Amino acid sequence: MSKTILYDGLNLSLSKGTGVATYTRGLMSAAHSLGYQTGVVHGLAGKVPKDPILREVVLFDDTSNRKPGAAFIARRWLRRQIGAPFGVKPVPITFSGTVILKSVQSQFGDSGMVYASNDVFQLARHHFKRYGNSLSMKFDAQPDLLHCTYPLPLVAKRALNVYTIHDLVPLRLPYLTEDDKRYHYRMLKALVKRADHIVTVSDTSRADIINVLGVDESRITNTYQAVHVPESLREKTEDVVADEIAGIFHLDWKGYFLFFGAFEPKKNISRLIEAYLAAKTTKPLIIVGAPGWKGAETKELIDDDRFRFYVRSEDRIVPQRQIQRFDFVSYPLLISLIRGARAVLFPSLYEGFGLPVLESMQLGTPVLSSTEGSIPEIAGRSALLVDPYNTEDMRKAITSLDQDDALCDAYAKAGPKQAARFSTERYQQKVSTLYDTLLNG
Structure with missing residues (x-):
């Protein structure tokens, strides 16, 4: 038995x-x-x-x-x-x-x-x-x-x-x-x-x-x-994923940055937002996570009306948020958001493992993450790692990912190879x- x-x-x-x-x-x-x-x-x-x-x-x-x-x-x-x-x-x-x-x-x-x-x-x-x-x-x-x-x-x-x-x-x-x-x-x-x-x-x-x-x-x-992402989600074509994120979130394929994870102080979201805004990118930052302990101040920062931009839709000027937050999305939609992102931004101050980093690398999405905790051990050289306490270093890294297609392509190819070590x-x-x-x- x-x-x-x-x-x-x-x-x-x-x-x-x-x-x-x-x-x-x-x-x-x-x-x-x-x-x-x-x-x-x-x-x-x-x-x-x-x-x-x-x-x-x-x-x-x-x-x-x-x-x-x-x-x-x-x-x-x-x-x-x-x-x-x-x-x-x-x-x-x-x-x-x-x-x-x-x-x-x-x-x-x-x-x-x-x-x-x-x-x-x-x-x-x-x-x-x-x-x-x-x-x-x-x-x-x-x-x-x-x-x-x-x-x-x-x-x-x-x-x-x-x-x-x-x-x-x-x-x-x-x-x-x-x-x-x-x-x-x-x-x-x-x-x-x-x-x-x-x-x-x-x-x-x-x-x-x-x-x-x-x-x-x-x-x-x-x-x-x-991390095991079901085959049915991994094998969706780029066109199908692009249609999903456009229809549900009004986002363009590879036209946004993404953070997902617990909404808590160690995730370093306030410094991330500061660095993102300083990078002056036109790509919106999507944050998936509900505010938890000490999350109220960060939520206020995210929801600040100053962080809006305007786009032309047919014959109208439509306001959109530069930083958009969702408390929760279903797992299949989260996988589509990861796949469609220009890069996942995860500059945590400390992680015991760092599942979002591994998930994103496995799906071939470039990752910006942290030199602290276990992240270097998990990401190796297949993610762009920065000092999470240094907002200027983070800003430079976001700018590089925003403007350098070759850099993104290199991390997109390296990520799945590194993730395979954790099969x-x-x-x-x-x-x-x-x-x-x-x-x-």
């Missing part, structure tokens, strides 16, 4: 997705293709229903805009204060066919089995704060390994427990995140001490974790990451070695 690996569903249930969700789905897909049974543990906002059909329905219920009642808030607060000193027992969910899954199947990944527990991820955090140890989970069908794809104080009883730490940004750049740094540091120190193994996604992050948290080199593995096949080999060593070594 094949071994069973469970994963946390912390990020999988988010409708707009995150880099960690992409990582989780990729990791589950790799494990599934290697012959392991895979499953996911989800957290539900309320009690897990006893009725199996209602349990299935509630798992997919979108409660993001629903205001909880006072009684619910009081019960949740009390539960979090007490924690779960005797652990929790996630309940299995069987898919009966009641819920039509066509719209959400890909979001939840290759999960052969699904479990749910009341508020399990937030409960784990509060449990650690109260008791100083991880929240234990007991399962009727015992897994062989629990792999938390994000550092969570969770542990599966009588199983191997593995944790992915993508980066140490909250500790290395504490002024750029809203995390509770005291909690985060203590939790990570406790996590790496008792973990059966630590996984990370770059040599840069691996060195950080060893140096800052004191993890022995033999107990941490860098698997990198991989799905290579990733599966690394994941296979990791799990085989842990489960069979």
Whole structure:
């Protein structure tokens, strides 16, 4: 019988997705293709229903805009204060066919089995704060390994427990995140001490974790990451993609710059906008991302009415925004936006891996990115890297990409070759070695 690996569903249930969700789905897909049974543990906002059909329905219920009642808030607060000193027992969910899954199947990944527990991820955090140890989970069908794809104080009883730490940004750049740094540091120190193994996604992050948290080199593995863009999206002709971005976004093929990713301070969007405006290009800057922590000021800058230009459409003069922002676009449309861009601009101050860089290079779009964090490790010489703290260097780079067709062509050709070093096949080999060593070594 094949071994069973469970994963946390912390990020999988988010409708707009995150880099960690992409990582989780990729990791589950790799494990599934290697012959392991895979499953996911989800957290539900309320009690897990006893009725199996209602349990299935509630798992997919979108409660993001629903205001909880006072009684619910009081019960949740009390539960979090007490924690779960005797652990929790996630309940299995069987898919009966009641819920039509066509719209959400890909979001939840290759999960052969699904479990749910009341508020399990937030409960784990509060449990650690109260008791100083991880929240234990007991399962009727015992897994062989629990792999938390994000550092969570969770542990599966009588199983191997593995944790992915993508980066140490909250500790290395504490002024750029809203995390509770005291909690985060203590939790990570406790996590790496008792973990059966630590996984990370770059040599840069691996060195950080060893140096800052004191993890022995033999107990941490860098698997990198991989990006798989479906063939149906990669094989769309340029004409089809050009029609899509023109019809939906009113943009010209290779006639705009693009940033996409989380809208947070470490992404360096304010300096990017400053450099972009100073470059005096006529190509608009498209930003895909919803404002998060400390995003209000950047949003105001983006939406400033000064950043408009005017174009002639038939017999009319039409105002357009020089900087345009979209909170969210679907994955197929994002792929089309990447393919149609003159270049992707991603001057992050620090990344544990940098998925947008790899995605863009794989699709043959030139990339401007950063000399900080893991980006040089991932991009090699196949992207235009600048000091993300130096706005003038960034301005010069944007101007070069704007005006130099030969430069763009060179990066467009080099990108896919570099991206091939992070292929799905290579990733599966690394994941296979990791799990085989842990489960069979």
